[in-house]
Amino acid sequence: MKNFVFIVICFYSSFFLSAQEKEILFTIDNHPYYTSEFLRVYNKNLDLVKDDSQKDLDKYLELFLGYKLKVEKAYKLGLQNNTKYQNELNSYRTQLAKNYLNDSKVTNALVEEAYDRIKKEVRASHILVMVDENAKAEDTLKAYNKIVDIKKRIDKGENFDDLASRFSEDPSAKENKGDLGYFSAFRMVYPFEVAAYKTSVGKTSNPFRTRFGYHILKVTDKRENRGEVTVSHIMIMKPATPNAELELKAKQTIEDIYKKIKQGESFESLANQFSEDKSSAAKGGLLQRFGTGQLTSIEFENIAFGLKDKNQISEPFQSQFGWHIVKLIEKHPVQSLEEMRYELENKVKRDERSLLITNSLAKKVRAKYSFEKNDNVLTAIKSIVTNDYYNEKWEIPQDKKGIEGEIAVINGDGKLYTPDFVKYILNQQKNGIKTKPISKLIDELFEKWMDEKLIEYYDNNLEKEFVEFKYVMDEYRDGLLLFDLMEKEIWTKAKTDTTGLFKFHKEHEKDYMWKKRLDVDLLSSTDEKIIKKAKSYLKKGKTLEYIKEKLNTEEKVNVMVKSGEFEEDYDVLSAFNVKSKGITSVVSKDGYYFVANVKEVKEPQPKEFNECKGKLIGDYQQYLESNWVNELKKEFSVQVNQDVFNNIKGQLEK
Template sequence: MLRNSLELLFLWITTKCITLHMKIYRLFVFIFLLVPCFLGAQSKEILFTIDAHPYYTDEFIRVYNKNLDLVKDDSQKDLDAYLELFLGYKLKVAKAYKMGLQNASAYQSELKSYRNQLSKNYLNDSKVTNELIEEAYERMTKEVKASHILILVDEGASPEDTLKAFQKIKDIKNRLDAGEDFVKVARQFSEDPSVKENNGDLGYFSAFRMVYPFENAAFTTNIGSVSNPFRSRFGYHLVKVIDKRVNRGEVTVSHIMVAKSQNSDTELDNKSRQRIEEIYQKINQGEVFESLAQQFSEDKASAPKGGLLQRFGSGQLSSEVFENVAFSLENPGAVSKPFETSFGWHVVKLIEKHPVPSLKEIKSELEEKIRKDERSLLITNSLAKKVREKYLHTKDVKLIVKIKSVVNDEFYTQTWVVPEKAEALEGTILTINKDRKVAARLFLDFIASKQKSNSKIKPVAKLVDALFEKFTDEQLIAYYNDHLEDEFSEFKYVMDEYRDGLLLFDLMEKEIWNRAKNDTVGLKEYFHENSKLYQWKKRYDVDILSSTDLKIIEKAQKFLKKGKSLAYIKEQLNEEGKINIMSKSGMYEEDYDVLPQFNNLSKGVTAVASKGGYYFVVNVKDEKPAETKELEECKGKVISDYQQFLEDNWINELKKEFTIKVNRDVFENAKRQLQSK
């Protein structure tokens, strides 16, 4: 258990098979774990050395404190065991550096990508951020129902293509203003692929559900009106606002689902509908919704939890029908009638309704969403103003004048090229804080890259001045970004851990994980040597019948003893539209569900047993003894265990490879400091 708790810290060590996408996901999980729990000023002493490289108490104390909330048991907080694990962690890092993994281009690229992600949390302006938070919260209290028309155009499209798209959307707006039907026009002209299915109708949505320009148009346009054309990164839009209402908040429900056939089989679909009706009748007869969900729901994700779904709001599910039924239930415990969606037939039970929280309750959540949203551009623009005031910066006016002489009207036709040989244009055009000198060549390249921006600033001299101001903003923000480690100690801590974590991932993949997956001989040997860990319990091939009525289950027992089929038993006992008995069949281990209620299971029909308000009888058709699993039946678990086995042995080898010296007096002082908290 102790190992598992600390492995939450060393997130990269525990990750066995991971794609780049999942690595980025874990990056944000790791950021979440690094909430501001950093201690105040710490005495910094050498805790231990690995080949004379020092590791300090401040890092060990910070790491330990950061993880206190993650462990549940006091035994998992043993500092001596933490020291061993922390030492093992640093040994692996040392090995990675010794192998030169830090020089790999893929590692450097990923580290840069992670830093770019993390730095976004620090490129902030509190005043602008607070204004955006207030705007977002005001919008969160409402929901807008809207339809739209889209004319596609890339962000970097040529002026001609951009103008063409704008003219299209403008012509469409004129047709609508002239009284043409929005739906007909949308079906005819909209370039949104989903228009054929939804006629442009986007349903109800609240803040953060659409890109920011779209959200702005939807929330500022009156009901029944069509917005003026506006642009997003997808192209030009028109939005018609159909309705606005108070946000319904979120809802928690449980459901039971019987799936539809995948090939539109009418007979099977009728059986599905009949089955959901039977389940609904049993609910009305007083049977427990959650128990029925566990037994009969075909939603494999929610069935084990009694049908419980994660809370959701409008527009967050792929079925508006399901959402509307869920929100229509008034009181906790209320159950809907059976209804159909594109996935199957459902009954829904209301667990709880969650109104929109207060601004105070969700302020930090809104701020995080804003940082990941297009609104963050407003914050960046504000930051540019601040860094101009923060850092001393000077420009070479004479060099700018020379650059103006080589930029011409070809810029407006996107045909201007940076002069290949122009010694007069070489030199430093911008100096920041005296320690960063920005070459004129970078500004020339910047000018060339902005040709597709379709800037119409004229004459060219004025254009160059405007571009230089943007260039200066970019360079100042880049300078600020590059010095975040100096500005924020917590940023430095996180980056140090990312740096080590990425190295550990590559190291573990090379030394342990790939070996465990590819070493088939070693894996088989490990499996055979530890076969007692991979055992089937005794298993039974059974029909399990259940009912809330003891007399019904006794009748079912008699039928089973006479050899009657399940279909026959249901036909006899489910009378007059009342579902009295249900069944399930399969091969199960002896401790499955209700089976432990029966003593000495053997072939044939059992006695009646009860559990959780239900009566059960079981027909045991076959039994299999406890036996060792085949490797293929448990290969994933065996690989995982083999990886841990290899890692434990490898750590022992690393301790022999490196010279380790632990300062025990310093460690005891650190222990006293931590234990006094």
């Protein structure tokens, strides 16, 4: 009875879903859109919206209808035929399909291998002899012989570094003698990684090949992975062009900041005030966590990882970007395998090692799909391929008799044609296959080709195999079209419609106003007496250089200066309540004392067009888009099935 009830429930559920699939919610120029898609998208986004008004079904229908109107407009304009769009859509599908072209057993083995390697960092040097993957046999042999000769010289005792400088075709080898620094799994191409982890410290590998050419590597060290580190830093950039005076000033500034840190001032406050790394200064100098080899500055990495204790601060040091002071926030050891599994699976799927998964998948699709081959055609092909194939001199004969038509059929509907296989044979010739006799070689190539075609057939039918794959592709297809349409109809127009922009700016001038602005020299100190002294100097008309010279010493930086034009609510300026130019009173904030020399006061005024152009373009885009949907409703014939929609509302509101 339980089974019977379950079957009945399943039947009615299936019936309800199929009925929804066929229920037309609305049409746009007679193109039907069904309730099933509307409900799926609504339910999918329900938990993502925070504003309850966006959950209102009437408003959501308007949004959904507007979305589909834009998609219809895109098709009407033929944007789906754009080569760039098609390439991007195909690229996305390829990426999405990788999740389905997978073998979990092989994937797990590769994940565990990668994790074992991640626990160690390898330092290696290499020598590269470049050769293209598809190079001719003679070029490949020439490169191989060259790398073998270099290996022989190493085996006889010649210095690896010297040989790398002289013979390696890696452009960086002249400077680094082939030294690649430390790395772990996924930092190098897979064959290189394999060779590095299998070679002992102090030993040199045998020649091996990657897509770049032939390599020899020497492992110089292996150590435990240092994990990742989170630090904050203060940075004073080096001058864009060499300038001894500016370089000295940068060095002096970082040393002054370091003195203030040693005096007990807040690292974060100083980073906020003086660090020239704009992306981190507002966060107190905080950087995203990183691991070995992830930064372009080895000096910065080594200093950061060299800090031992939480909140420890480095002395000033120089990198190729400028001067830094680093504060250790936290060290992050290597996580457990289970914690890293998801991340590692994604990396495996994007890496060269995914080919191992593909080979395993080929076995599965052979079991899933049937295929029939035409033995007569295969025999005819064997008769036209000569021994010239082994010398890479074979060509497809002009007479195509017997090598046309179908050579195989997958699952009864996937037709494979003979000329495609013959071209495949021709292209494989450059790989130097030595299998003999020819008949055996053709059988070998046919099986390899069939593996590729079976996986291709499986890939092409993912929409039929997996309904969720179909839904995601449908959404991305429409979304990508909508992006192209918005760029064409709204975003580009908003940027280039100068007349419309100027008109919009004039009509909304009050929305683009400068607050009161102050041209100031802002002086700060942690010592109230010092800042009062600085104020007295300002009143006497002394220069900033004079004030710093009088109040700062070699051992202690007592006062720092920041100059520029700022709005009145910038940082501490609001506390001064400035009415006119002149020397302000002393105010305090967060343990600092401030005084300002206000050189000019600019009252609130509308921003000039160029002063607010960025925000203006964004607002103009929104203005154009809000009026656009109404225009589309006039352009297309829209019919909403209100009875069907009311039925949906009734179901969802229960």
